[in-house]
Amino acid sequence: MIELSNVSKIYDNDVTGVKELNLTIQDGEFVFLVGESGSGKSTLLKLLMKELDPTEGAITIDGEDVTHLKRKNVSALRRRMGIVFQDYRLLTKKTVYENVAFALEVIEESSRKIRRSVPLALNMVGLAHKSKYLPGEISGGEQQRTAIARAIVNNPPILLADEPTGNLDPKNSKEIIELIERINKRGTTVIIATHDRAIVDTMQKRVIHLEKGEIVRDSEKGGYDDED
Numbered sequence: 001m002i003e004l005s006n007v008s009k010i011y012d013n014d015v016t017g018v019k020e021l022n023l024t025i026q027d028g029e030f031v032f033l034v035g036e037s038g039s040g041k042s043t044l045l046k047l048l049m050k051e052l053d054p055t056e057g058a059i060t061i062d063g064e065d066v067t068h069l070k071r072k073n074v075s076a077l078r079r080r081m082g083i084v085f086q087d088y089r090l091l092t093k094k095t096v097y098e099n100v101a102f103a104l105e106v107i108e109e110s111s112r113k114i115r116r117s118v119p120l121a122l123n124m125v126g127l128a129h130k131s132k133y134l135p136g137e138i139s140g141g142e143q144q145r146t147a148i149a150r151a152i153v154n155n156p157p158i159l160l161a162d163e164p165t166g167n168l169d170p171k172n173s174k175e176i177i178e179l180i181e182r183i184n185k186r187g188t189t190v191i192i193a194t195h196d197r198a199i200v201d202t203m204q205k206r207v208i209h210l211e212k213g214e215i216v217r218d219s220e221k222g223g224y225d226d227e228d
């Protein structure tokens, strides 16, 4: 369970990122964060992945207070999170297989575990047949699927995604969201920041709407613009 209690982030230039957020996300939930550009979606994700510390308030993940963590504890927390970005962030000189394997190499997993886990993750995202390709040789949708394989290869309980379909056409966007939904159905908690109305409207999941850093709507199931 992820809990935010009265969480605010004020940037150094006095700009409010998010303000007095109170939020509980249960294990296994699928949550969309929506709102205009600048409403605080990325700030909230960065607080969860501990790229930022809150100015005020408290964050707990699975009962552990993670409001302020030392660097080595941030690494331990990140092992429990898969993270996906709009721009994929793949290593351009490594193959699809090597990009996914790299996520395990940096946490010093055994080569046996890597040999076993990488093909499973690539199968999950439907890319086993492209494992020897470089990112520049595959489509944007396939690059994002590679990034998702990298994010889930260690079976993290939480998957965070910041505009994962932002660079994709509607068909690829739908495929990516359906893939993330399959990952969610295996039990992973999913939190996605998005502008993509069509996706949010189709999926009918929990929607948290931010405006100027504040939560203005939290619907258990709904579309992008639904009233409560």
Ligand SMILES: Nc1ncnc2c1ncn2[C@@H]1O[C@H](COP(=O)(O)OP(=O)(O)OP(=O)(O)O)[C@@H](O)[C@H]1O
Pocket (backbone or CB within 6 Å): 011, 012, 013, 015, 016, 017, 018, 035, 036, 037, 038, 039, 040, 041, 042, 043, 044
């Ligand atoms: N590093 C930073 N320093 C100062 N202000 C920032 C910083 N990052 C974000 N902000 C400000 O915090 C507010 C929230 O930004 P945030 O990036 O969280 O919004 P967002 O909803 O993710 O927007 P987008 O959809 O454009 O990514 C904005 O006013 C933004 O300008």
